[in-house]
Amino acid sequence: MAENFIKTKDGVDIFYKDWGPKEAQPIMFHHGWPLSGDDWDAQMMFFVNKGFRVIAHDRRGHGRSTQVSDGHDMAHYAADAAAVAEALDLRNAVHVGHSTGGGEALAYVARFGQPQGRVAGLVMVAAVPPLMLKTESNPGGTPIEVFDDFRKQLASNRAQFFRDVAAGPFYGFNREGATVFPGVIDNWWRQGMNGSIKAHYEGIKAFSETDQTADLKAVMVPTLIMQGDDDQIVPYEDAAMLQARLVLNAVVKIYPGYPHGMLTTHADVLNADILEFIQS
Template sequence: MGYYVTVEPGVNLYVEDINPAGSKTIVFLHGWPLSHDQFEYQYDVLPGMGYRCIGIDWRGFGKSDRPYDGYNLERLADDIRAVVDTLQLKDFVLAGHSTGGAIAIKYIVRYNGGGVSQLVLIDAAAPRGFTKETAADLLKQTLNDRANMMLGVTNIFFFRYITKPFSDWFNQMGMQAAGWSTAAIIVMLRDFDLNADLSRIQVPTLIVHGIHDKVIPFSQAEEMHRKITHSRLVPFMYSGHGSFYDERDKFNQLMQEFVGTAPQ
């Protein structure tokens, strides 16, 4: 089921809550410039294993409200906290893809764990995001031809072949976002540095990263693995930036193994 959670006056986030009766909860944070829908092929499978899966659209993206401001890691982490508090979540798994991984890291550090029992970083944009050159190029495209920018992102996102209908669906997901929020996150990805945060993560952490990732290089996953004490790095040999789809069967099985088997 889907509903809205107020995170500050006038700003409501869309939440998709699948199998609320599940015995273990996994909260998914999507990547830029997508929405919770990117995890469709996890929602199709993991609830059937007994998990409660919660997808959150950040402010400015998907079905959430689109304010003009608030696009920094601290505010985005605060938004997640508001959802966690409203739903009274405890002992949950936090899984973040790309920029969602950066938000997940900031959330855990900012809230001293924040009720998270395990962390999953999926092709995470950490400890850094875009280079200044990449950010400048994406920002220029976003402000002049956002649809073409999104097509370019899709073209380098996956390692394995995707069909034209899938590509169209993926592009439309990115186009749901506001132009201003899309641009603001590019600037955020250009400017943040999470190196000081990594050593403060104390929960068991699974790092999943495609070795062919053209958006966030695999070397950053290796760097995270060195700096996060209780971490395990699993290279995905046939994946790009979209390991959750490129090798979805392997990914879903790995999630089950890491999170633990939920009673049926």
């Protein structure tokens, strides 16, 4: 197998980046839908220059990883992350996840990382848990019709749909007075179009319908929860605020006016806050 790929138990080649001293404390980054490990550029450079070992992988069907037909669900995402962590023998690691990657990082920590004694901390940024979908027991969630519309737009014209998401709500570029960065829009689109439309289509169910209440309750490591209060993708009242109630002794930071993609638009602030959390 070529360097920088790890093969999972079910034969999927997962691409990863691994920078910095091997003996340094590892930080593993879990990207959002429908992106790749490249979405963590600002964090990877910041933390490797602070002396950490930084790892980012492409989820199955995303980026440079294999465009397989099956396994586009949170259970496989977590198992794939575990395959990377085990192959690289990451210990005392901090796992940082954004959006869907927040659900993946949480599932990894709860189901693999903690039982194996590999995890020092968890950071969830604008993360999807506990459950995005509106149900009888989750009345504040997003109606299924919204996700059905995502699927319809994705299947009919993925390229335009991805452009519209990046240019609009993801980074808050649709807000009056927003500073719009065309390169950021192009980079989001590039990452998305590198992946598999089937993985992206089925990933909508994974990020919207997976109830991770049990995973949240299982977390025992120090946890930082971060979200903007102008998140148009994942409403913070139904994400960060609920996560904070379910995770033991979590630290919660809500950022006024910050969008869903705040790791890119406000990287300087978030990087400093994550560093402070890791060092505390």
